[in-house]
Amino acid sequence: MEKNNLISLIKAAKGEKKGSLLIKNCQILNLFTGEIEKNNILIYDEYIAGIGKEYERAEKIIEADNLYALPGFIESHIHIESSLLSLSEFSYYALLSGTTTCVCDPHEITNVLGVDGIRYFLKESEKLLLTFYFYFPSCVPATPFEDLPFKISFSSFIKLLKNKRIIGLGEVMNFLGVINCEQDLINKIYYTERFNKIIDGHSPLLSSKNLNAYLSAGIYSDHEITNLEEAKEKLKKGMWVMIREGSAAKNLLDLKEIIKGDYIDRLILVSDDIHPEELILLGHLNRILKKAVSYNIPVHWLVRMVSFNPANFFGFKRLGLIAPGYKADINLVNNLKEFKTIYLIKNGKVIVEKEKVLNIKKEISQTYLAKKIYKTIKVKKINEELLKIEEKRNRLIRVIKIIPNQIITEELLTYPKIENNLVVSDKERDILKLLVINRHKREPQIGIGFVNGFNLKEGAIASSVSHDSHHIIACGVDDKSILLAVNKIIEEKGGLVVSNEKEILGFLPLRIAGLMSDLKAEEVSLLLNKLLNLTKKMGCLLENPFITLSFLALPVIPELKLTDKGYFSTKNWQFVPLWS
Numbered sequence: 417m418e419k420n421n422l423i424s425l426i427k428a429a430k431g432e433k434k435g436s437l438l439i440k441n442c443q444i445l446n447l448f449t450g451e452i453e454k455n456n457i458l459i460y461d462e463y464i465a466g467i468g469k470e471y472e473r474a475e476k477i478i479e480a481d482n483l484y485a486l487p488g489f490i491e492s493h494i495h496i497e498s499s500l501l502s503l504s505e506f507s508y509y510a511l512l513s514g515t516t517t518c519v520c521d522p523h524e525i526t527n528v529l530g531v532d533g534i535r536y537f538l539k540e541s542e543k544l545l546l547t548f549y550f551y552f553p554s555c556v557p558a559t560p561f562e563d564l565p566f567k568i569s570f571s572s573f574i575k576l577l578k579n580k581r582i583i584g585l586g587e588v589m590n591f592l593g594v595i596n597c598e599q600d601l602i603n604k605i606y607y608t609e610r611f612n613k614i615i616d617g618h619s620p621l622l623s624s625k626n627l628n629a630y631l632s633a634g635i636y637s638d639h640e641i642t643n644l645e646e647a648k649e650k651l652k653k654g655m656w657v658m659i660r661e662g663s664a665a666k667n668l669l670d671l672k673e674i675i676k677g678d679y680i681d682r683l684i685l686v687s688d689d690i691h692p693e694e695l696i697l698l699g700h701l702n703r704i705l706k707k708a709v710s711y712n713i714p715v716h717w718l719v720r721m722v723s724f725n726p727a728n729f730f731g732f733k734r735l736g737l738i739a740p741g742y743k744a745d746i747n748l749v750n751n752l753k754e755f756k757t758i759y760l761i762k763n764g765k766v767i768v769e770k771e772k773v774l775n776i777k778k779e780i781s782q783t784y785l786a787k788k789i790y791k792t793i794k795v796k797k798i799n800e801e802l803l804k805i806e807e808k809r810n811r812l813i814r815v816i817k818i819i820p821n822q823i824i825t826e827e828l829l830t831y832p833k834i835e836n837n838l839v840v841s842d843k844e845r846d847i848l849k850l851l852v853i854n855r856h857k858r859e860p861q862i863g864i865g866f867v868n869g870f871n872l873k874e875g876a877i878a879s880s881v882s883h884d885s886h887h888i889i890a891c892g893v894d895d896k897s898i899l900l901a902v903n904k905i906i907e908e909k910g911g912l913v914v915s916n917e918k919e920i921l922g923f924l925p926l927r928i929a930g931l932m933s934d935l936k937a938e939e940v941s942l943l944l945n946k947l948l949n950l951t952k953k954m955g956c957l958l959e960n961p962f963i964t965l966s967f968l969a970l971p972v973i974p975e976l977k978l979t980d981k982g983y984f985s986t987k988n989w990q991f992v993p994l995w996s
Contacts, residue, residue: 421461428460429740431470435460436764438474442485442748444738447724450716457485459744462764466740478766480748483758487723487736488516488745489701491687493587493616493639493658496537497524497881497931498689500924500944503537505937506695507546511773513700514747514757518546519730521586521616523553527884528792528855528929530556530566534576536789536929541581545767545775549730551586551616552576554604558884561971561991562979565856573604577611583730584614588635589972591619595629602633609634614730623649631655637729639686642667647674651682656729658684659721661704663691664963668704672711675718684729685721691960693941702755715752789929793855793880793888793910797903802860803851803895805839805994807832812996813839814983815847816968816976818869820958823967827976827985828868829996843893846871851898852969853888854980855880855930865978865994867891867968873955875916876901877947879962880930882969887980889969905930912962914950922947 417425427433437459444453444467457464458471465471491510496518499506510518525533534550541548552573557564576582585608588594593601608615619630620640631653639658641647647657651674659675661668665688675683685704694703701722708718727736735743744764750756760768767774817826833842841848847866854861870877876892878901888905892898896917904913904920910930914922924943926933933940951961958964971977971984976992978984985992 417463425460425463425465425741428458428465433460435465435471435474436476437744437761437766438471438477439485439746439748439761440477440479442480442483444485445716445719445752447487447716447720447737450714452484454482457738457746459761459764462744463734464738464740464742464744464746467738476766478748478759480759483748483750484752485738486514486719486747486749487738487742488747488760488762489514489722490726490732490736491515491518491520491701491722492684492726492729493660493686493688494518494520495524495689496520496522497929498663498691499695500692500926500931500933500940501695501937502928502932502934503540503548504544505940507544508773509695509937510546510700511760511762511768512757512771513695513702514749514755514760515700516547516745516747516760516762517549517726517732517735519549519551519583519726521551521553523556523558523586523884524886524931525789525929526553526556526568527558527564528886528931529789531568531572531576532788533929534582536786538579538581540786545762545773547762549581549583551584551614552582552608553586554588554601555586555590555884559971561984562885562887562981563854563857563861564885570603574607577608577613582613584608584616587616587618587639589618591622591626591630594633594635595626605633605635617655621646627653637684639688641671643670644673647671651679656682656684658686660686660688661707662688663694664689668708669711672708672713675708675713675721680717680720681725681728683717683721684725685718692937692944696937696941699755702749702757705755706753709753790909790927792929793906794858795853795855795860795888795906796858797906798853798860798862798899800895800899802862803849803864803898805864807834807837807839808995813866813994814976814992814996815866815868816850816978818867818958818964818968820869823970824974825968825976827987832866840895841866841893843873848872848891848893849895849898850891850968850978851889851902852882852978852980853890853902855887861980863978863980863982865983869958869964870961871955871957872951875914875921875954877951877961877965878902878905878913878915879965880905880910880926881912881962881966883966884970885979886930887969889965889978891965912944912947914947914954922950
């Protein structure tokens with residue numbers, strides 16, 4: 417804050433200077449005591465000057481009519497790419513939900529574009545009303561088991577780490593790398609700490625000495641906690657517990673008993689991943705608050721977990737509280753059960769008024785980066801010859817067995833179905849051909865396997881979203897359907913597809929790095945719902961088969977996955993052949 421602005425703020429607080437905005441007759445929730453006080457809030461420029469009935473003058477007045485005043489919500493851990501939306505479209509619905517600050521880990525787009533992915537997010541978000549901060553992803557490339565055209569240099573890491581909106585090192589998923597002191601990872605941790613920035617954690621079920629070793633590196637947060645015992649150990653050892661309630665992974669119910677006075681200072685609510693239809697229909701962090709309140713958890717604790725606590729964790733000064741001298745990020749909601757945002761004030765200015773966002777930037781800029789992100793799928797179209805697998809008599813094949821509602825899989829050994837001396841999908845036994853195609857190489861590099869668990873009776877599905885390297889992935893009951901789906905993605909430079917052997921039945925374009933759409937959020941949601949309904953008509957029993965499909969290419973998750981180089985087994989920690 418400039419010195420003159422500081423003096424003006426003090427004078428406004430004393431009543432010697434007119435405020436810029438006055439919120440009258442709002443119900444202010446005290447995040448420490450739970451008390452609710454009806455009062456006025458005076459704002460000068462970007463800050464709260466004072467709270468009290470004595471404030472009655474300002475350039476603009478909002479008559480709150482007993483709306484509840486909460487701090488603007490802070491999202492502490494999210495991957496925007498999972499929403500399938502551009503940053504501006506995501507911002508629009510996050511603001512309508514009362515979110516004013518968002519901390520993102522862009523490791524999906526960075527695994528596609530390298531440092532240009534981070535630079536693109538920085539550029540696209542700089543003029544948005546929602547404040548964005550980003551982590552520098554710790555694991556890019558995601559694994560050494562796939563072919564990617566880049567490796568982020570250490571100089572690029574240091575240069576970006578100096579950026580004020582790069583808040584620290586993204587979730588350190590390679591906890592074994594920390595424990596085993598892998599040099600590259602230790603260097604990143606060391607320099608992140610030297611720059612006095614956050615090191616975000618990711619250490620599911622890590623405990624005892626290994627947890628101690630991980631924490632000794634200065635990693636003090638985790639959003640992967642799934643049970644009370646794990647949460648308690650990590651809290652006792654000084655970690656901040658980020659309770660995740662996303663669209664796919666939901667941990668609030670299992671961890672709700674940890675939300676109590678003894679621990680409240682170290683608890684944060686996060687989304688991690690949120691899908692577009694849920695964001696539009698249910699909201700952002702407010703949807704988590706609504707669910708948590710139904711568990712009879714004190715509301716002031718919950719609101720604190722999306723405002724004051726995150727601000728403390730990240731070191732956001734003067735943020736996360738409705739109090740004199742704090743940033744005027746204020747969320748006026750209808751009640752403390754629905755948390756519907758009626759007005760949202762950001763940096764002292766009204767940006768949501770009567771549930772409508774004012775003056776948000778909606779278009780994607782035409783920088784050189786914006787042009788580059790539309791050209792991330794470089795492989796040429798494939799032909800049916802590339803999909804053929806010749807039979808081997810009396811030999812078993814490996815099949816990935818899906819476990820419903822899990823990203824882990826099992827390895828299944830079975831005899832394949834043979835037609836004309838070729839191995840083909842077997843829809844009667846639900847054993848479907850599965851492909852992963854390297855998106856970066858002009859000449860197709862294809863891994864071929866089989867998968868059990870989709871229950872498709874016809875057609876194919878395909879996607880350019882496949883964690884974490886995001887090659888093209890597809891499965892189906894016949895090669896013609898698979899071919900149509902894959903070539904549609906290649907032609908359109910990204911998307912989700914449903915096809916049959918004759919035509920494309922449904923398509924959601926994801927032209928931004930093959931991960932996000934440049935369409936309006938409502939259209940994205942409609943197209944996605946159409947795709948999901950199509951898969952159900954084709955026999956699929958999974959709630960969202962595209963999410964399941966996307967994780968079948970993540971080779972570091974047990975037990976058997978498919979890459980562009982073939983099967984990878986975590987049991988053996990090496991590539992294994994199709995034939996057993």
